Amino acid sequence: MNTETKTVKTAKPGKxxxxxxxxxxxxRWNKRWFRYIEQENDRSFFxxxxxxxxxxxxxxxxxxxxxxxxxxxxxxxxxxNRGVFKAGPILAAAILVVGIAVFGLFFMNPLLxxxxxxxxxxxxxxxxxxxxxxxxxxxMSFSMDHVAVADREEPMTNLFETGRLALAISPAxxxxxxLYIREATADSISVGTPRTVSGALPDKPAxxxxxxxxxxxxxxxxxxxxxxxxxxxxxxxxxxxxxxxYAQATASYIEASARWKDRAAASSEAVENLQxxxxxxxxxxxxxxxxxxxxxxxxxxxxxxxxxxxxxxxxAKAVASGVGDDTxxxxxxxxxxxxxxxxxxxxxxxxxxxxxxAAMAALEPQVKAMLSSQAKQYLYYAQRAWTILxxxxxxxxxxxAAAKKPARVVARGRDVYFxxxxxxxxxxxxxxxxxxxxxxxxxxxLSEISxxxxxVPAPATLSLALAVGSSxxxxxxKLDLRGQPAWSAALDGRGFGVQLGSALAxxxxxxLQGSLAGSGTARGSxxxxxxxxxxxxxxxxSVAKPEGTFGSAFAQALAKTESLQADVGFVRAAGSDDxxxxxxxxxxxxxxxxxxxxxxxxxKAKAQVEKAMRxxxxxxxxxxxxxxxxxxxxxxxxxDEGAAGGIKAALDKKLADLEARxxxxxxxxxxxxGIPSIPGIPSTGKP
Amino acid sequence: xxxxxxxxxxxxLNSNAKKEQIAxxxxxxxxxxxxxxxxxLWIALFLLTFFFKxxxxxxMLAMALFKLLALPLAPLVDKLGWAVLxxxxxxxxxxxxxxxxxxxxxxxxxxxxxxxxxxxIVLWVPAFFGFRSLVILxxxxxxxxxxxxxxxxxxxxxxxxxxxxxxxASISGMGKx
Numbered sequence: 101m102n103t104e105t106k107t108v109k110t111a112k113p114g115k116x117x118x119x120x121x122x123x124x125x126x127x128r129w130n131k132r133w134f135r136y137i138e139q140e141n142d143r144s145f146f147x148x149x150x151x152x153x154x155x156x157x158x159x160x161x162x163x164x165x166x167x168x169x170x171x172x173x174x175x176x177x178x179x180x181n182r183g184v185f186k187a188g189p190i191l192a193a194a195i196l197v198v199g200i201a202v203f204g205l206f207f208m209n210p211l212l213x214x215x216x217x218x219x220x221x222x223x224x225x226x227x228x229x230x231x232x233x234x235x236x237x238x239x240m241s242f243s244m245d246h247v248a249v250a251d252r253e254e255p256m257t258n259l260f261e262t263g264r265l266a267l268a269i270s271p272a273x274x275x276x277x278x279l280y281i282r283e284a285t286a287d288s289i290s291v292g293t294p295r296t297v298s299g300a301l302p303d304k305p306a307x308x309x310x311x312x313x314x315x316x317x318x319x320x321x322x323x324x325x326x327x328x329x330x331x332x333x334x335x336x337x338x339x340x341x342x343x344x345x346y347a348q349a350t351a352s353y354i355e356a357s358a359r360w361k362d363r364a365a366a367s368s369e370a371v372e373n374l375q376x377x378x379x380x381x382x383x384x385x386x387x388x389x390x391x392x393x394x395x396x397x398x399x400x401x402x403x404x405x406x407x408x409x410x411x412x413x414x415x416a417k418a419v420a421s422g423v424g425d426d427t428x429x430x431x432x433x434x435x436x437x438x439x440x441x442x443x444x445x446x447x448x449x450x451x452x453x454x455x456x457x458a459a460m461a462a463l464e465p466q467v468k469a470m471l472s473s474q475a476k477q478y479l480y481y482a483q484r485a486w487t488i489l490x491x492x493x494x495x496x497x498x499x500x501a502a503a504k505k506p507a508r509v510v511a512r513g514r515d516v517y518f519x520x521x522x523x524x525x526x527x528x529x530x531x532x533x534x535x536x537x538x539x540x541x542x543x544x545x546l547s548e549i550s551x552x553x554x555x556v557p558a559p560a561t562l563s564l565a566l567a568v569g570s571s572x573x574x575x576x577x578k579l580d581l582r583g584q585p586a587w588s589a590a591l592d593g594r595g596f597g598v599q600l601g602s603a604l605a606x607x608x609x610x611x612l613q614g615s616l617a618g619s620g621t622a623r624g625s626x627x628x629x630x631x632x633x634x635x636x637x638x639x640x641x642s643v644a645k646p647e648g649t650f651g652s653a654f655a656q657a658l659a660k661t662e663s664l665q666a667d668v669g670f671v672r673a674a675g676s677d678d679x680x681x682x683x684x685x686x687x688x689x690x691x692x693x694x695x696x697x698x699x700x701x702x703x704k705a706k707a708q709v710e711k712a713m714r715x716x717x718x719x720x721x722x723x724x725x726x727x728x729x730x731x732x733x734x735x736x737x738x739x740d741e742g743a744a745g746g747i748k749a750a751l752d753k754k755l756a757d758l759e760a761r762x763x764x765x766x767x768x769x770x771x772x773x774g775i776p777s778i779p780g781i782p783s784t785g786k787p
Numbered sequence: 788x789x790x791x792x793x794x795x796x797x798x799x800l801n802s803n804a805k806k807e808q809i810a811x812x813x814x815x816x817x818x819x820x821x822x823x824x825x826x827x828l829w830i831a832l833f834l835l836t837f838f839f840k841x842x843x844x845x846x847m848l849a850m851a852l853f854k855l856l857a858l859p860l861a862p863l864v865d866k867l868g869w870a871v872l873x874x875x876x877x878x879x880x881x882x883x884x885x886x887x888x889x890x891x892x893x894x895x896x897x898x899x900x901x902x903x904x905x906x907x908i909v910l911w912v913p914a915f916f917g918f919r920s921l922v923i924l925x926x927x928x929x930x931x932x933x934x935x936x937x938x939x940x941x942x943x944x945x946x947x948x949x950x951x952x953x954x955x956a957s958i959s960g961m962g963k964x
Contacts, residue, residue, distance in 0.1 A: 138803045138926065177803035180840070191835040271888040492908065511858075513865055513899030516872040520885035 111677040117171055120159030129157035133523045137174060146174055208231050216244070224259060225304040226250035227297075232264075240274060242267035250299015251292075258295055259484070263288035263535070270523075278523035286533035291481070291542065297652075298311040329708035332451065333716060340444040345437030347719035352433050356426035360419060367419045370412045371740045374747055380749050382406045386761040395762035402755040409748045416741040423734045427727075434725060445713045449761070452705040473726035486579070486587075486627050524552035541567045541606045553581040588623040591634070599639060608651020611644025614664065624672075631671045638664040657689035664689075796846045800925055804842055810919035812842035816849025817914050818907030821857050821864065823900055828893035860906075861899060868902030 124132065129150065137143045149171060150157045162168040213233040219226035232245025244265040251259040264287040273280035300306065337343060381401050389395045432704050528549040535542050543565040550556040559580035566573040573593035594617035602610050617637050624630020642663045646655035658664065669681040799809055820831050836846060841874050857864070872881065884890045894900050933939050 136803075136805070138805060140927075140931075174803070181803065181805040181808070184840055185838055186840050195840070238821060272886060274890065275888040335901070511861060513861075513897040513902075514869060515894075516869070516881075516896045516898070518878070518882045518885040518896065520882065520891070 111380070115162045116159040117168075119174070119175060120171075123156050123158055126152060126155055126157055133178055136178040138177075138181075142170075142174060145170060155395045204235075204237060208237075209235055213241075218359060220247070220249050220340070221301060224249050224252060226252040226259065226301060227299040228256065235758070237340065240269040240271045242269065248293075248295075250295060252304055255298040255300035255306065256295050258291070258293045258299070260289060260291050262286045262533075263289075263291045270529075271600070273523040276523055278525055278527070280523055280527040280529065281531075282529040284528065284531040286531070286535070286767040287750045288535045289533055289542075309381070327452070327705045327708070329705065329712040332448065335711045336448060336451070340440075340447070342440040342444045342717060344439055345433065345440045346717075346725060349430060349433035349437045350725045352426075352430035353679050353727055353730050354727060356423070356430055357517045357733060359426065360423045360730075364419050364423065364733050364740070367412070367416045368736060371416060371743045371747075374409060374412045374744065377408060378405045378747050378751060380580075382747075382754055384754065384758070386437075386754075386757040389758070389761055391763070392762060392765050395758060395765055399758045401754065402751055403759060406748070406751045406755065409744065409751055413741070413744040413748055416737065420734070423730070423737055427730055427734055430727070430730065434663055434727075436723065441713070441717050445710050448709045448713055449706045452709055485624075522555050524550045526551040529557060539568055543567075544564060549666075556582070566593075571597070586623070587625070587630070588621065590619075590621050592619040593617065605647075607654075608646055608648035608652075609643050609654060610647065612641065613644065614638040614641030614658075620668075626674075628672060629674045632669070634666075634668040636666045636668065638666075653739045654686070654689070661689060796848060798923065799819075799842055799844055801930070805840075806919050806922040806926070807915075808840055809845050809922050810915045811839070812845030813849040813918045814911045814914040815841055815874045816846040816851075817853045818904075818911055819846070820850045820853025820912075821860075821903035821907040823894075823897070823903060826892065826894040826897075826900060827889065828895065828900060828904065831893070857903065864902035864906055865898045866902070867905060868900070871901055871905060872896060872898060898916030 120133075125635045134143065134146060137146050145167075149162070151160055152158075162171055212235050213230050216233060217228045217229045219406065220230070226249060227248070228249045230244055230247050232243075235241075242265075244262075244267075246261075246263065247265055249259045251257045265284060266286075267284045268282045270280035270282050330486045367450070384401070386395075386398070386399050388397060473759040506533050526549075529547065531544075531546040531549075533542065533544045543563075546561070546564040548556050548558050548560045550560070553560070559578050561579075562575070562577040564573075564575045564577075571593075572595060573591075575589060575591050577589040578587060594615075596616045598612075598614050598616045600612040601610075604610070604612055615638070617639065618635055620632065620634035622630060622632035641658045643651060643655040643658060663685075665685045667681075667683040669679070671679040673679075819829065819832060821835075822832065836843075871877065881896070884895060895904075896933075
């Protein structure tokens with residue numbers, strides 16, 4: 101077509117245009133040229149430009165410039181009328197397609213790679229690296245050669261790292277502006293791998309970590325063969341109650357003595373002074389008094405002495421009472437301290453009694469610490485997963501798709517809604533990975549992760565299976581955020597070789613090994629509110645280097661039964677302390693194994709412990725308690741109190757005698773007269 | 788503007804433009820006029836016409852005319868669309884279509900879109916053949932007779948009309964020279 105147009109453009113008067121120079125049959129000439137001319141006058145003109153000769157059409161040269169111009173226009177019209185399709189737009193579309201293809205081949209993947217990195221960084225709050233991303237827009241499939249996301253809390257460690265990832269995305273969701281990863285597979289996944297560069301983002305600092313809890317103290321396990329009662333006593337002294345009670349009693353006696361010492365001395369001195377003062381008054385002989393005046397003077401002296409006696413007697417009584425009370429209190433503390441002694445002896449004896457639960461008490465904190473260190477790692481990952489999934493769900497206002505009603509506007513028509521699938525903003529249908537790491541075969545399936553869990557037909561699940569030779573482990577976890585948040589997990593594993601090494605060396609169980617099997621469940625509503633139960637069995641168990649009585653007995657017991665069972669319970673509830681329970685057959689095993697040993701050593705050890713404790717109490721505890729000073733003080737003050745009372749009684753008697761003598765003298769001297777009143781002596785009214 | 792449109796219309800009729808191209812342009816204009824714009828379906832139909840040799844001038848003119856005609860026809864088109872979209876035997880097909888990746892962007896679930904598309908498709912073939920016949924009729928019968936009338940000759944000599952005729956001739960490239 102273009103050639104023909106160019107040919108016509110070059111047509112000049114006097115020459116036949118190149119396009120029409122070719123001789124062709126009438127039929128072909130008609131089909132190729134003539135039938136595309138629509139106007140009758142143009143058809144006549146075009147026909148006149150050719151001549152028919154022997155059934156062929158020959159082009160004639162245009163007569164003038166106007167004819168040449170008209171031929172040119174007709175040629176254009178003929179070309180325009182030929183065919184159905186237009187070359188220009190088709191070519192443009194082809195160029196567009198090629199352009200898109202070039203973009204897809206050279207620019208799209210690097211841009212998407214960057215976008216994926218930014219998205220992962222926003223989701224995990226740490227640096228992310230994505231390499232070798234390829235996107236197939238027609239199949240809506242992604243693949244990435246390598247993905248690494250740093251741990252926000254540990255910037256030099258990867259939260260996870262994967263090998264080749266392949267993703268299949270739902271085109272239907274993409275055209276609705278949603279991301280639905282129908283299936284994703286990973287060749288390898290590893291967690292906690294080290295990084296060469298920090299993965300911290302400037303605006304996403306790591307959260308403050310809680311200080312590690314100190315390791316729990318465990319009661320000692322006694323080695324009967326090397327038993328030293330004194331050493332055990334010294335080791336456990338801080339945990340005994342009687343030393344503290346004795347110390348309190350001793351202090352009480354000392355404090356009481358110090359408190360009353362000076363006051364008692366002052367009281368004694370006052371009594372002595374009183375004795376000296378009343379000596380002359382008490383020496384008065386009433387019969388030696390011959391006059392009423394002398395009797396009145398003697399009575400006045402006695403009364404004066406009685407006034408001083410009252411104060412001294414009251415002070416002596418008060419001091420005696422106070423000393424008595426303090427003595428009782430100190431004695432009570434001493435009695436309590438003595439009463440605590442048998443309990444302490446029982447505690448010490450329990451440490452050498454293999455059936456008293458000491459083995460369990462010793463083992464539980466160690467096992468708890470050991471399990472906690474493993475469990476904390478997985479709990480941390482669970483919390484991170486919960487936070488991320490909850491964060492995804494929180495970013496959308498509502499999980500329910502708004503129901504739309506058909507509009508009634510006729511001018512714009514009405515929309516009829518069909519029950520099509522409502523897609524969440526992000527949904528990961530299935531992420532699966534089966535890969536081998538040395539001799540370990542992993543199988544991981546993660547499904548239904550979504551920003552709007554209510555739009556997903558099933559809860560998020562994680563299924564993890566690990567096989568190592570004849571060993572197998574399986575974990576199934578479920579997280580349902582579609583209504584009230586809830587999660588659960590089921591664990592099952594068997595045939596795993598356990599080598600505890602020196603983890604329990606302090607208990608004499610260095611090199612504890614065996615084949616571990618177990619199952620368990622966990623459920624809760626959040627990472628901070630859940631309960632977990634595990635049933636574990638360590639079969640074919642043995643101790644490589646047993647030490648001490650406990651270790652030896654344990655090793656013997658294991659050699660017989662080859663099975664160690666444990667029920668582990670853990671409860672974490674919001675607002676209260678964690679509860680850890682551990683029930684094992686260790687005590688039973690040890691009790692059985694140690695019974696013979698106990699007959700040989702334990703009774704002797706118990707006697708030694710009791711003697712050591714009693715000796716210690718007698719020398720160190722009772723010996724330090726000094727009751728003598730307070731007792732002497734009490735005796736002294738009691739003597740003073742008696743002496744003061746005796747003086748008062750003597751003075752009272754002396755006064756009575758003197759008054760009687762005065763009455764007698766008065767009656768003899770004034771016979772027949774009115775009885776004169778003697779000061780200080782009440783009148784009887786009788787002669 | 789209006790004179791230019793009229794001129795283009797007559798230029799097309801009086802040019803060597805293929806009658807099928809003119810008829811297809813009008814039929815496509817009818818279809819695009821009846822289907823509401825602003826959705827992927829209309830855009831796809833519009834872009835599709837660029838790949839075919841149809842008369843775009845006629846298409847745009849026809850589209851403008853049928854857009855105006857579609858307003859009074861909207862209630863009827865809406866009823867037809869509503870009936871089709873709610874036809875029980877078509878529900879599975881439409882539900883599947885609604886789940887497809889691109890289909891919802893066509894707004895096929897709108898009554899005017901569905902009704903306009905159906906009316907447009909049904910009328911396309913008769914419109915094509917009908918307008919093709921009209922073009923033939925105009926070119927072969929009407930125009931030669933018209934040109935012979937004294938009124939036409941007198942009319943063509945009027946100053947404004949002469950100018951318009953010149954414009955038509957220049958646009959159409961008719962062989963009047």
